[in-house]
Amino acid sequence: xxxxxxxxxVDGYPTRRINGYRVRAGRPFPxxxxxxxxxxxxxxxxxxxxxxxxxLFERGAKRPVAELPFPPEFRVGSVYAMTVFGLxxxxxxxxxxxxxxxxxxAGDRFDAAKVLSDPYARLVSGRDVWGAEPxxxxxxxxxxxxxxxxxxxGDDTPPGIPTxxxxxxxxxxxxxxxxxxxGVSAPGTYAGLREKIPYLRRLGVNCxxxxxxxxxxxxxxxxxxxxxxxxxxxxxxxxxVSFFAPKAGxxxxxxxxxxxxxxxxxxxxxxxxxIEVVLDVVFNHTxxxxxxxxxxxxxxxxxxxxYMLTPRGEYYNFSGTGNTVNCNHPVVRDFVLSCLxxxxxxxxxxxxxxxxxxxxxxxxxxTPLPNPxxxxxxxxxxxxxxxKLIAEAWDAAGLYQVGHFPNYGRWSxxxxxxxDAVRRFVKGDAGLVGELATRMAGSPDLYQGRTSSAxxxxxxxHDGFTLNDLVSYNDKHNEANGEGGADGADDNHSWNCGxxxxxxxxxxxxxxxxxxxxxxxxxxxxxxxxMLLAGDEVGRTQLGNNNTYCQDNELxxxxxxxxxxxxxxxxxxxxxxxLIAFRRAHPVLRSAGHPTGSDRVGSGLPDISxxxxxxxxxxxxxxxxxxxxxxxxxxxKDGTEPDENVYLAVNAHWEAHDxxxxxxxxxxxxxxxxxxxxxxxxxxxxxxxxEHPGRYHLGPHSAVILVGRSAGPR
Amino acid sequence: MTVKLTSRMEGAACVVALEGEVNSTTxxxxxxxxxxxxxxxxxxxxxxxxxxxxxxxxxxxxxxxHRRAQQVRARVTLVGLxxxxxxxxxxxxxxxxxEVTDDLDxxxxxxxx
Numbered sequence: 001x002x003x004x005x006x007x008x009x010v011d012g013y014p015t016r017r018i019n020g021y022r023v024r025a026g027r028p029f030p031x032x033x034x035x036x037x038x039x040x041x042x043x044x045x046x047x048x049x050x051x052x053x054x055x056l057f058e059r060g061a062k063r064p065v066a067e068l069p070f071p072p073e074f075r076v077g078s079v080y081a082m083t084v085f086g087l088x089x090x091x092x093x094x095x096x097x098x099x100x101x102x103x104x105x106a107g108d109r110f111d112a113a114k115v116l117s118d119p120y121a122r123l124v125s126g127r128d129v130w131g132a133e134p135x136x137x138x139x140x141x142x143x144x145x146x147x148x149x150x151x152x153x154g155d156d157t158p159p160g161i162p163t164x165x166x167x168x169x170x171x172x173x174x175x176x177x178x179x180x181x182x183g184v185s186a187p188g189t190y191a192g193l194r195e196k197i198p199y200l201r202r203l204g205v206n207c208x209x210x211x212x213x214x215x216x217x218x219x220x221x222x223x224x225x226x227x228x229x230x231x232x233x234x235x236x237x238x239x240x241v242s243f244f245a246p247k248a249g250x251x252x253x254x255x256x257x258x259x260x261x262x263x264x265x266x267x268x269x270x271x272x273x274x275i276e277v278v279l280d281v282v283f284n285h286t287x288x289x290x291x292x293x294x295x296x297x298x299x300x301x302x303x304x305x306x307y308m309l310t311p312r313g314e315y316y317n318f319s320g321t322g323n324t325v326n327c328n329h330p331v332v333r334d335f336v337l338s339c340l341x342x343x344x345x346x347x348x349x350x351x352x353x354x355x356x357x358x359x360x361x362x363x364x365x366x367t368p369l370p371n372p373x374x375x376x377x378x379x380x381x382x383x384x385x386x387x388k389l390i391a392e393a394w395d396a397a398g399l400y401q402v403g404h405f406p407n408y409g410r411w412s413x414x415x416x417x418x419x420d421a422v423r424r425f426v427k428g429d430a431g432l433v434g435e436l437a438t439r440m441a442g443s444p445d446l447y448q449g450r451t452s453s454a455x456x457x458x459x460x461x462h463d464g465f466t467l468n469d470l471v472s473y474n475d476k477h478n479e480a481n482g483e484g485g486a487d488g489a490d491d492n493h494s495w496n497c498g499x500x501x502x503x504x505x506x507x508x509x510x511x512x513x514x515x516x517x518x519x520x521x522x523x524x525x526x527x528x529x530x531m532l533l534a535g536d537e538v539g540r541t542q543l544g545n546n547n548t549y550c551q552d553n554e555l556x557x558x559x560x561x562x563x564x565x566x567x568x569x570x571x572x573x574x575x576x577x578x579l580i581a582f583r584r585a586h587p588v589l590r591s592a593g594h595p596t597g598s599d600r601v602g603s604g605l606p607d608i609s610x611x612x613x614x615x616x617x618x619x620x621x622x623x624x625x626x627x628x629x630x631x632x633x634x635x636x637k638d639g640t641e642p643d644e645n646v647y648l649a650v651n652a653h654w655e656a657h658d659x660x661x662x663x664x665x666x667x668x669x670x671x672x673x674x675x676x677x678x679x680x681x682x683x684x685x686x687x688x689x690x691e692h693p694g695r696y697h698l699g700p701h702s703a704v705i706l707v708g709r710s711a712g713p714r
Numbered sequence: 715m716t717v718k719l720t721s722r723m724e725g726a727a728c729v730v731a732l733e734g735e736v737n738s739t740t741x742x743x744x745x746x747x748x749x750x751x752x753x754x755x756x757x758x759x760x761x762x763x764x765x766x767x768x769x770x771x772x773x774x775x776x777x778x779x780h781r782r783a784q785q786v787r788a789r790v791t792l793v794g795l796x797x798x799x800x801x802x803x804x805x806x807x808x809x810x811x812x813e814v815t816d817d818l819d820x821x822x823x824x825x826x827x
């Protein structure tokens with residue numbers, strides 16, 4: 001016998017019939033629905049149910065074609081498992097019906113009138129085409145299906161880029177190519193994003209972070225735009241319906257149920273382009289909401305297991321969305337771990353960014369745990385061993401853990417303090433020189449004992465102003481969101497440069513351009529992991545809306561007219577490209593260890609030195625708005641890679657300053673790479689030497705990058 | 715719904731024309747019918763111009779046929795993909811695996827050459 005003709009199995013036969021279907025007892029693991037010889041094994045957990053049925057539908061049918069009660073002897077512990085033979089997988093939708101007590105005070109909310117979606121469903125139909133009007137009376141709106149899982153990956157391997165070398169690009173699958181200007185064959189889809197990979201390569205980023213792609217319902221937002229009456233959506237998708245299923249409405253082939261293949265094809269092509277994929281995942285709450293929310297899956301299977309409940313059986317609401325997933329319950333830990341392993345093993349994704357991650361270290365009663373078992377488990381899991389783990393280290397109930405999120409040497413954090421310090425410094429706030437210095441050095445105050453990759457640095461993200469709006473609006477303008485402008489953050493640290501909104505004034509426009517460049521320059525030369533918001537490189541605007549979670553329109557979509565053609569914002573785009581290229585060419589900016597201010601390699605220069613208007617004399621006083629620093633190239637990658645010396649200076653003052661430059665080793669002179677008051681950066685390696693070797697005139701609201709190298713040609 | 719298969723020799727090439735829908739109901743039988751053509755002398759052209767829809771299972775059947783052909787160093791070319799079939803194959807990455815020609819005459823000419 002060869003492997004090619006596998007022996008028939010003795011358990012490949014049914015043992016009985018239920019309602020006309022041939023069945024036998026199934027294996028409890030894995031959970032969910034999986035093909036086995038001759039049939040499909042369905043396995044579902046419920047601790048408190050008194051009985052369970054498998055509900056079968058033909059694809060799209062209003063009524064079930066059959067219901068198969070699990071016989072008591074098909075139950076192992078609290079797991080119901082049954083193999084059903086002779087099913088047409090492609091034409092099948094399945095769910096469960098659980099009977100049990102409805103006793104909210106005791107935590108039980110069973111409802112046998114509902115068909116429940118499988119928490120482990122790997123394919124879900126019901127919202128197959130984005131925004132398409134569904135049958136609101138459907139007895140089973142989010143229908144579990146079984147995907148083909150034999151995608152041909154070829155020899156795909158994850159790029160395996162060290163975290164500190166990443167340049168992350170945060171984007172939205174639909175928003176990236178939905179705009180009519182995108183020119184792709186399937187706008188707003190995984191396939192559309194795949195067609196834009198050449199743009200990402202030219203930009204120079206090596207990691208895309210995708211806003212949620214787990215199945216959600218874009219139609220679960222009841223609001224309308226008060227000005228136009230247009231429907232508002234759940235556009236961002238932070239409201240998961242099904243954690244193992246890729247969003248069908250993001251697939252051009254979703255109506256054929258081929259979203260899994262389409263998403264895998266995207267990941268495979270990104271990897272081929274040397275770009276990693278990080279998924280924004282939302283484990284803090286589910287789409288079931290509070291007591292008034294829909295019963296989709298968890299609530300009807302085992303409410304008290306999956307959700308944090310008060311002693312009276314009400315939902316804790318640490319997420320601000322109605323419920324809180326009970327992440328440190330052993331069963332739920334298993335669920336989260338299985339889910340993440342699945343996305344890594346099956347979809348080859350390279351990392352995760354955890355929305356409101358502070359919730360993941362709360363105990364079932366909501367208390368923050370000093371050693372949360374879920375986080376420890378994720379940090380040490382064999383499958384996730386090389387996966388990037390990034391925490392949004394706060395939650396909606398006041399737990400703020402930036403700098404002290406339980407990390408086990410593995411977790412990185414969105415560094416909200418970097419964002420605030422850069423914004424405030426660049427807009428001209430006083431008293432921030434010291435903090436900016438700390439942030440640019442990788443925030444060693446927050447991440448002592450960890451590497452600089454602990455800090456994911458960003459100035460803008462999906463949540464808040466875009467970079468263009470940060471320099472164009474003093475206040476948020478969220479009227480279109482239908483909440484009277486009350487939603488969205490108020491502490492934006494933004495400055496409109498003299499006029500609220502779009503401006504024709506050339507001085508205002510020039511200042512805004514410089515301010516955007518200043519922030520990009522700081523972001524891309526700071527130690528830590530930079531993250532860019534998609535579209536900031538071309539000055540994308542949301543017209544002052546800083547909370548576009550519900551806006552599926554031009555407000556949110558990437559306007560490709562800003563990236564190419566006669567209306568392109570070429571100056572900003574080329575400047576951003578140059579800064580990314582500079583970062584990638586200079587490992588001295590990407591060391592894992594924090595700089596110490598001492599000479600650790602015998603170069604004669606400290607790894608980092610601080611300067612002000614006078615070399616070697618930084619001014620930390622509260623009225624100062626100038627910071628300069630020098631990085632010694634011999635310390636690059638903690639002394640393991642060759643590099644040049646780099647000098648950075650930022651002037652947030654409204655007046656120009658003549659800066660005295662630090663001395664270089666004999667034979668080296670300073671060369672100008674980029675000055676944000678000039679239109680373009682100089683080509684890497686062909687930077688001109690400064691006219692005056694020891695001084696640089698830095699204009700108001702400007703920043704500069706110099707490179708120290710031998711005077712002759714390189 | 716069925717899928718109908720007819721075959722004919724055109725010079726050194728064997729043209730296998732399919733008609734109907736290739737889905738989970740029809741793909742199993744289709745695979746059994748297609749595999750005998752693989753490994754014969756010459757080249758196999760699968761003419762899909764009569765196919766309105768290929769499902770996930772159908773695409774997998776075609777890819778299995780293609781993989782079998784590769785194992786015996788035979789060549790399979792897909793011809794006459796409708797716009798929709800081509801779109802689905804492109805979006806899901808399946809198109810990358812196959813040799814595809816728009817026009818049967820072109821394919822035959824190349825097979826002859």
